[in-house]
Amino acid sequence: MNQHPPQNRGLTAIDGAMFLIVILLIVQIWLLSASLEAYLAGHSEAALPGAIISGVIFLVCAGLYIFVDRIDSSVRRE
Amino acid sequence: MKWFRRPSNTPLWKDEFSVFTADERYVNRRQFTKFLTLTSLAMFAGNVWILLRSWFHKQPQFPLQAVARLDEIGVGGSKVFSYPTAQDPCILVRTAEDSYVAYSQKCTHLSCAVYYSRELNQLACPCHNGYFALADGAVLQGPPRRPLPRVVLEQKGGELVALRVETGGRA
Numbered sequence: 001m002n003q004h005p006p007q008n009r010g011l012t013a014i015d016g017a018m019f020l021i022v023i024l025l026i027v028q029i030w031l032l033s034a035s036l037e038a039y040l041a042g043h044s045e046a047a048l049p050g051a052i053i054s055g056v057i058f059l060v061c062a063g064l065y066i067f068v069d070r071i072d073s074s075v076r077r078e
Numbered sequence: 079m080k081w082f083r084r085p086s087n088t089p090l091w092k093d094e095f096s097v098f099t100a101d102e103r104y105v106n107r108r109q110f111t112k113f114l115t116l117t118s119l120a121m122f123a124g125n126v127w128i129l130l131r132s133w134f135h136k137q138p139q140f141p142l143q144a145v146a147r148l149d150e151i152g153v154g155g156s157k158v159f160s161y162p163t164a165q166d167p168c169i170l171v172r173t174a175e176d177s178y179v180a181y182s183q184k185c186t187h188l189s190c191a192v193y194y195s196r197e198l199n200q201l202a203c204p205c206h207n208g209y210f211a212l213a214d215g216a217v218l219q220g221p222p223r224r225p226l227p228r229v230v231l232e233q234k235g236g237e238l239v240a241l242r243v244e245t246g247g248r249a
Contacts, residue, residue: 010104011103011104014104014107015107017111018107018110018114021111021114021115021118022114024118025118025121028121028122029121031121031125032125032128035125035128036124037223037224039128039131039132040186040224040245041223041224041225041245042244042245044132047125047129047131047132047133050125050129051122051125051128051129054121054122054124054125054126055122055125055126057121057122058115058118058119058121058122061114061118062115062119064111064115065111065112065114065115068107068111072104072105072107072108075104076104
């Protein structure tokens, strides 16, 4: 038996996805800061792995947004 | 991001501005998630910008420039000059009878002008109490995280000539 009222379904999943995105964003901000510091210090070899990891994090964030969007549209359509 | 949505007959404006109070929680969360995702895209764009800058970084041309006569400053003295352009202030310090060092005068934290502290025998930034070693420009204390760019000098005749500026591993 579902104990949550119908209008609350999916909210926990959405909150979890949002929390995960916030964590990933903190990592991404640190990555950008570290890449910039390394570049300004003359160590440009850190730029490529930094950009690749940042791109992967963005793709994960975009995937989580699609997940949130799908839950939102499916719950509200019912 | 309409293209992420499943095919639906519901107009987009109804998705974004729901007339039902219960749906507001979903709309708010989805829009905040969209904002976070766009912020993530901006961070990625920043990293790509750094990558492109590092790929297409042009080696600057450094002119040979006489910055001081050998007897112009005494031991423990300093002189400010500009190198390689008039917008790049540098500081020259005579550390011993036959030893000179020169660094960019812009602090690597927020570009305040550093000065030579004879009492501490260090280069000091008065803005946020950053200190740099006189021997190699390394950070000793304070918020700066990068060493001062070093001006490579050579003695030619009775003059000190600046050859180039070295920033970490890059000239």
